[in-house]
Amino acid sequence: MAANNRNTPILTPETLLNHWQGHRRLTRRMIEAFPEDKLFSFSVGSMRPFSELAMEFLKMAEPITRGVATGEWVSKDLTTPGTKVELLALWDQATTAINTIWPTIPPHRFREVDKAFGQWEGEGIATILYAIDNEIHHRGQGYVYLRALGIEPPAFYDRS
Amino acid sequence: MAANNRNTPILTPETLLNHWQGHRRLTRRMIEAFPEDKLFSFSVGSMRPFSELAMEFLKMAEPITRGVATGEWVSKDLTTPGTKVELLALWDQATTAINTIWPTIPPHRFREVDKAFGQWEGEGIATILYAIDNEIHHRGQGYVYLRALGIEPPAFYDRS
Numbered sequence: 001m002a003a004n005n006r007n008t009p010i011l012t013p014e015t016l017l018n019h020w021q022g023h024r025r026l027t028r029r030m031i032e033a034f035p036e037d038k039l040f041s042f043s044v045g046s047m048r049p050f051s052e053l054a055m056e057f058l059k060m061a062e063p064i065t066r067g068v069a070t071g072e073w074v075s076k077d078l079t080t081p082g083t084k085v086e087l088l089a090l091w092d093q094a095t096t097a098i099n100t101i102w103p104t105i106p107p108h109r110f111r112e113v114d115k116a117f118g119q120w121e122g123e124g125i126a127t128i129l130y131a132i133d134n135e136i137h138h139r140g141q142g143y144v145y146l147r148a149l150g151i152e153p154p155a156f157y158d159r160s
Numbered sequence: 161m162a163a164n165n166r167n168t169p170i171l172t173p174e175t176l177l178n179h180w181q182g183h184r185r186l187t188r189r190m191i192e193a194f195p196e197d198k199l200f201s202f203s204v205g206s207m208r209p210f211s212e213l214a215m216e217f218l219k220m221a222e223p224i225t226r227g228v229a230t231g232e233w234v235s236k237d238l239t240t241p242g243t244k245v246e247l248l249a250l251w252d253q254a255t256t257a258i259n260t261i262w263p264t265i266p267p268h269r270f271r272e273v274d275k276a277f278g279q280w281e282g283e284g285i286a287t288i289l290y291a292i293d294n295e296i297h298h299r300g301q302g303y304v305y306l307r308a309l310g311i312e313p314p315a316f317y318d319r320s
Contacts, residue, residue: 009169010270010285016170019289044204045307110170125170129179130317136293137316140300147205156297157290 013110016125017102020132021095022159027057027135028091029154030142036084044148051087053138055080058090060131062097064116068124069105073117173270176285177262180292181255182319187217187295188251189314190302196244204301204308211247213298215240218250220291222257224276228284229265233277 031039031054040051059076067073081087110124120127146153191199191214200211219236227233241247270284280287306313 009171010173010176010267011169011171013170015285023293044304045309047304047307107170125175133183133296134316136296137300137303140297141304143297144204144207144301144304147207149205156294 013102013105013107016128017099020128021098023132023135023139024057024061024091024095024098026154026156026159027054027139028088030139030146031084031087031091033146033151033154034084034142035149035151038145038149039084039087040080040082042145042149044144047141050142050145051080053142054087054091056138057131057135058094060134062094062101064127064131065098065101065105067114067116068109068128069101071109071114073115075117173262173265173267176288177259180288181258183292183295183299184217184221184251184255184258186314186316186319187214187299188248190299190306191244191247191251193306193311193314194244194302195309195311198305198309199244199247200240200242202305202309204304207301210302210305211240213302214247214251216298217291217295218254220294222254222261224287224291225258225261225265227274227276228269228288229261231269231274233275235277 030050034042034050039049041049043049055078059078063074063076078090081090105124110128113121113123114127115121116127120130122130143153143156190210194202194210199209201209203209215238218238223234223236238250241250265284270288273281273283274287275281276287280290282290303313303316
């Protein structure tokens with residue numbers, strides 16, 4: 001037990017992966033909750049439809065995991081699919097990729113400062129937390145879209 | 161350096177406090193960004209106005225910090241104030257309280273399972289992350305409110 005609060009380990013890679021994949025399961029349920037046409041077209045206040053927000057999550061998740069693991073920052077060239085089924089398939093592919101890459105992240109990389117995609121400087125943990133927070137942030141916007149459509153969104157607290 | 165990924169420390173109490181207070185600074189800017197009347201009245205899809213979302217954050221933040229620190233889970237009896245200035249004052253009081261209580265959290269409490277407010281069972285870290293995630297989630301909804309009002313929200317990435 002560390003005597004000093006400043007250096008106490010409070011989160012492990014495994015806990016963080018489970019935390020993120022729990023959020024990603026909720027986001028997947030959000031994609032499912034949208035009617036097919038509304039997923040690709042509906043928004044409020046001239047914002048992006050939820051499909052485009054989900055694509056942003058996909059463009060960050062696997063590439064960031066790989067970048068923290070390897071130090072190589074390669075953007076993922078993804079085109080928004082035309083159907084919910086295809087979007088969910090991309091989602092599931094990313095889930096598998098993240099689970100596969102995650103255990104290969106060298107422990108020190110979480111605390112090492114790197115420049116993600118040559119642009120955003122920070123510790124690996126900060127870049128990963130940014131991806132998670134960004135997903136929560138935009139997914140929250142999707143909740144408003146669903147409410148505006150009269151659809152009950154999935155429970156925020158359920159990460160199963 | 162741990163040889164095993166599973167137990168590698170990747171986040172310290174100090175880093176997590178800075179992360180949370182960075183998010184709380186952004187939420188404070190959101191409160192400021194709302195026109196006085198809209199803060200207490202406007203929403204989309206019959207959801208709560210942003211003032212009520214901010215009150216929810218306040219009801220969680222300091223009591224959860226104290227609960228993780230002490231094991232005593234005491235709800236904060238807060239009434240929604242009538243003005244933005246008063247709401248911001250409550251926000252700033254909570255900021256100070258969190259900063260004061262945080263260093264007193266015994267290190268082991270982050271990983272210890274407790275039942276928050278006698279209801280929600282989980283490690284201290286999970287309860288704190290829930291409070292942060294809940295704030296990000298509902299704040300994202302506030303972004304839609306501002307966009308629907310034609311107001312540019314503060315930048316998500318700016319936590320200064």
